[in-house]
Amino acid sequence: MLKKKLQLFAAPINTTTAADLEPAISVDFTTRIAENIKELQEVIGVSELIPMSAGTDIKIYEIKKVNTPSQVGEGETIPLTEITRKLVKTYTLDLNKYRKNTTAEAIQKVGREIAINQTDEKLVSEVQKDIKKSFYTTLATGSGTATGTDLQTALANLWAKLQVRFEDMDVTPIFFVNPQDVADYLGTAQIHMQTAFGFTYIENFLGLGTAIISPQVTATKPIATVKENLNGAYAPVSGDVGAVFNLTADATGLVGMVHDLKTDNASVDTLLMSNVVFFPEYADGVFVATISVGE
Structure with missing residues (x-):
């Protein structure tokens, strides 16, 4: 009799439980996000993301040679060459949360x-949007400048500036351009565009290097740096935070996700935590050009 009574309170067949939602769906999304981030790493040349604790300060510096002393004769005092290292910007690696x-x-x-996957897709897009927004914000700290009368000359002059700044170094230029600035060129050229992490990019654009096309870059203000000047960092979510919130994370801990059944309002919560940032190491290694059309 007791067995029959217990069966009356057993969950009906095919009932959706927390086990059905977690970790299968979370594994799928966290894996996809991690793979997309790795694709972006390849495009911008960041070989490895640095794990840091949430709250760590990321500092961007500018290095300048202040003077160029003259050479002296034998036995004479050698003048000092003054090199300054100035802090330009500090970013805090905070943990980003989405629900x-x-x-x-x-x-x-x-x-x-x-129902769950489509809305999760939107949540994932917000994560990617924030990573891209943060990246372009740091690029805006670039202190180098260049000019040009059109896109081609502007990028060529940016390329020349990079050669001077990174003289004697084996570097790979990378450019960031507004779609409007490449519209005319794209209308007549046969090129192959690719996408990664929501970025559209062209390899070996104009024979100068990889060009990433984004509306987040100001029109007539293309940006250039070298891949070797770009770094990436993240706050892992696979430690105490992941354990407390029962997050499902990829092997590296780039992103964590959990689904939770809410019986008080008959719904399913999705919680996603991540913080991945890409940034230039030196602001003076980033150049922003001005296209002066008709001048």
Whole structure:
């Protein structure tokens, strides 16, 4: 009799439980995000992301030679060459948190997989958007300048500036350009565009280097640096934070996700935590050009 009573309170067959949602869905999304980030690393030339504790300060510096002393004769005092290293910008590697909710009605209407996954896709896009926004913000700290009368001359002059700044170094130039600035060129040229992490890029653009095309770059203000000047860091979510919130993370801990059933309002919460940043090591190694059309 007791066995029969217990069966009355057992979960109905095919009931969606937390085990059904976690970790299968989370594994899929965290793996995809991590793979996309690795694709972006390859495009911009960052070979390895540096794990740092949340709250760590990332400092961007500018190195300048103040003077150029003359050579002296034998036995004479050699003048000092003054080199300054100035702090330009400090960023704090904070843990970014994202949350969204899927209602029972949405799940009933289109099914669990579509209702949860489609809205999770939007959440993931916000993560990618924040990583890109942060990256372009740091590029804006660039202190080098160049000019040009059109895109081609501007990029050529940026390339020349990079050769001077990184003289005697084996470097790979990379450019960031607004779509409007390449529209005319793209209309007549046969080129192959690729995408990674929401970035559109062209390899060996104009024979100068990789060009990433983004509306987040100001029109007529293309930016250039070298891949060797770019770094990446992240705050792993696979430690105490991941354990406390039961996050499913990829092997590196780049991103963590968990799904939680909310019985108080009949919905499913999705929580995602991540913080990956890309930044230039030296601000004076980043050059911003001005295209002066018609001048």
